[in-house]
Amino acid sequence: xxxxxxxxxxxxxxxxxxxxxxxxxxxxxxxxxxxxxxxxxxxxxxxxxxxxxxxxxxxxxxxxxxxxxxxxxxxxxxxxxxxxxxxxxxxxxxxxxxxxxxxxxxxxxxxxxxxxxxxxxxxxxxxxxxxxxxxxxxxxxxxxxxxxxxxxxxxxxxxxxxxxxxxxxxxxxxxxxxxxxxxxxxxxxxxxxxxxxxxxxxxxxxxxxxxxxxxxxxxxxxxxxxxxxxxxxxxxxxxxxxxxx
Amino acid sequence: xxxxxxxxxxxxxxxxxxxxxxxxxxxxxxxxxxxxxxxxxxxxxxxxxxxxxxxxxxxxxxxxxxxxxxxxxxxxxxxxxxxxxxxxxxxxxxxxxxxxxxxxxxxxxxxxxxxxxxxxxxxxxxxxxxxxxxxxxxxxxxxxxxxxxxxxxxxxxxxxxxxxxxxxxxxxxxxxxxxxxxxxxxxxxxxxxxxxxxxxxxxxxxxxxxxxxxxxxxxxxxxxxxxxxxxxxxxxxxxxxxxxxxxxxxxxxxxxxxxxxxxxxxxxxxxxxxxxxxxxxxxxxxxxxxxxxxxxxxxxxxxxxxxxxxxxxxxxxxxxxxxxxxxxxxxxxxxxxxxxxxxxxxxxxxxxxxxxxxxxxxxxxxxxxxxxxxxxxxxxxxxxxxxxxxxxxxxxxxxxxxxxxxxxxxxxxxxxxxxxxxxxxxxxxxxxxxxxx
Numbered sequence: 156x157x158x159x160x161x162x163x164x165x166x167x168x169x170x171x172x173x174x175x176x177x178x179x180x181x182x183x184x185x186x187x188x189x190x191x192x193x194x195x196x197x198x199x200x201x202x203x204x205x206x207x208x209x210x211x212x213x214x215x216x217x218x219x220x221x222x223x224x225x226x227x228x229x230x231x232x233x234x235x236x237x238x239x240x241x242x243x244x245x246x247x248x249x250x251x252x253x254x255x256x257x258x259x260x261x262x263x264x265x266x267x268x269x270x271x272x273x274x275x276x277x278x279x280x281x282x283x284x285x286x287x288x289x290x291x292x293x294x295x296x297x298x299x300x301x302x303x304x305x306x307x308x309x310x311x312x313x314x315x316x317x318x319x320x321x322x323x324x325x326x327x328x329x330x331x332x333x334x335x336x337x338x339x340x341x342x343x344x345x346x347x348x349x350x351x352x353x354x355x356x357x358x359x360x361x362x363x364x365x366x367x368x369x370x371x372x373x374x375x376x377x378x379x380x381x382x383x384x385x386x387x388x389x390x391x392x393x394x395x396x397x398x399x400x
Numbered sequence: 401x402x403x404x405x406x407x408x409x410x411x412x413x414x415x416x417x418x419x420x421x422x423x424x425x426x427x428x429x430x431x432x433x434x435x436x437x438x439x440x441x442x443x444x445x446x447x448x449x450x451x452x453x454x455x456x457x458x459x460x461x462x463x464x465x466x467x468x469x470x471x472x473x474x475x476x477x478x479x480x481x482x483x484x485x486x487x488x489x490x491x492x493x494x495x496x497x498x499x500x501x502x503x504x505x506x507x508x509x510x511x512x513x514x515x516x517x518x519x520x521x522x523x524x525x526x527x528x529x530x531x532x533x534x535x536x537x538x539x540x541x542x543x544x545x546x547x548x549x550x551x552x553x554x555x556x557x558x559x560x561x562x563x564x565x566x567x568x569x570x571x572x573x574x575x576x577x578x579x580x581x582x583x584x585x586x587x588x589x590x591x592x593x594x595x596x597x598x599x600x601x602x603x604x605x606x607x608x609x610x611x612x613x614x615x616x617x618x619x620x621x622x623x624x625x626x627x628x629x630x631x632x633x634x635x636x637x638x639x640x641x642x643x644x645x646x647x648x649x650x651x652x653x654x655x656x657x658x659x660x661x662x663x664x665x666x667x668x669x670x671x672x673x674x675x676x677x678x679x680x681x682x683x684x685x686x687x688x689x690x691x692x693x694x695x696x697x698x699x700x701x702x703x704x705x706x707x708x709x710x711x712x713x714x715x716x717x718x719x720x721x722x723x724x725x726x727x728x729x730x731x732x733x734x735x736x737x738x739x740x741x742x743x744x745x746x747x748x749x750x751x752x753x754x755x756x757x758x759x760x761x762x763x764x765x766x767x768x769x770x771x772x773x774x775x776x777x778x779x780x781x782x783x784x785x786x787x788x789x790x791x792x793x794x795x796x797x798x799x800x801x802x803x804x805x806x807x808x809x810x811x812x813x814x815x816x817x818x819x820x821x822x823x824x825x826x827x828x829x830x831x832x833x834x835x836x837x
Contacts, residue, residue, distance in 0.1 A: 346404025
């Protein structure tokens, strides 16, 4: 049966790399984001690479009114429906410290917006008895650190939501993959200092697709981050609070 | 973050630049970055200072790499400038199409191939990359502009091989070439000396030819090597795609020292039986033999290396032999030395190719290299040949006009498209390409 993916935040480099892999194996893709002209070029790329269908829809995590037309479009699509969420925002922690009202936007972009969308999509996956949800969170969600704990908190919230959604969808044949990338070479990290083990978006996309095919639950990409975060999580709080890592 | 300050270099890593770099991933970000006005650069597979803008800004196009439209009937592909040649080969070869001209590395971008009007192992048949460009979209001072060769021949010729000086190349329409399968039948023949090499090129009927030379040999064995002749063949991939190897650190100086190179070359040539051997190879392994080692330039150590590449007219075989003699005598060559016969095909004023023979040799960066290079440059000039900008870091500005007779026509066009010189690169400044000396 044909599979159609809704890609939220489709013009990020990680989403683009993942979309290309789906397209090259003949899946359908519906690309959702805020810049229609840009998405149209990404859709063209998917079509040339062999996507069964490649369309664009307007999506804004901060505007729930944008969700319904997308869900209507998905209802009309036959076959298995799957979703991949690449949205999120990470203003510099210093900007947030100067203007704490930014926190609501970060939480909406990285957690509550996509969660609301997925919550509306979930009954469709349940009804069809199949479908995969890929949720991209971050290693930053594994422990609050001085450098980006607002972003980390939003991603932690999203990761917990995904865990619950997995629990729910597993009852009806659906599946949820939680993806925790480490540092990835994207526009968001361009020029950022102190990065190491930086992965190419293509590597992350490869790991995600493998996880989808093998129905993995939670993955770290690259894998080494699993060990790194295990260590970071194991540091006792009395010590951790004095570190700046 | 839009801009970062970074030190960066070309493939040879000898010449470095420090400046601000942007790497836009979408059109709005690209428009903002280009408004900052520096040259657009690709994957920095040029060896010298062609992709550098020391103290200024440069815009990396590598994330603008989408395939925009493809017609499976005609093989016409429209693609953003940052897409790599290897990616086009990977995507389209299984569908029966591939780029008509492919340089020796698949990491080169479409924009880079245009800006250097690159050639491949089929130059004697297919001409240069720019001859298969049906049109392109250029970001100029006045905004984006479609450039087709028949409508705007002057601007088109200034852009092909034009070092990015007419504007940032945004996308291009390419005529792909039909390919019967995914394999190359390769015949490798041992060649005894330089004269036999030229004779072998002259009598070869193969679509693809390239010669590897043991540049450590002198006297009677000067120019000995291996001729590779490739013919496209039907059938699927022979064997799986092999994973790239990375070089974990800069190699010590000893790694490519003279005795090691001699030993390696002797081994390399001994693999080929006295007669010849035939094998079938996957396309990308034939076209991009070194790409399997992802960052092989680190094998030359942190000081980097130069490549000398020249072309001389067909009747200057003896002069080219003398050039090879100079290199062999100097005792600095690396295992990478390549000889090839070129046809007349070229698409731009500053295109490298001419009907003749081209020789490319790598030199590890050593104190004596500039002096040897100067001597080689004079020999090239005397033979009526030219040096290749894509490889160059050492040429002298006074010699360029003689090597590139259409330089003044190019200058006239550039004066119109970028009057303030905001797209100039380190190479353009070093060679005074834009100003009359």
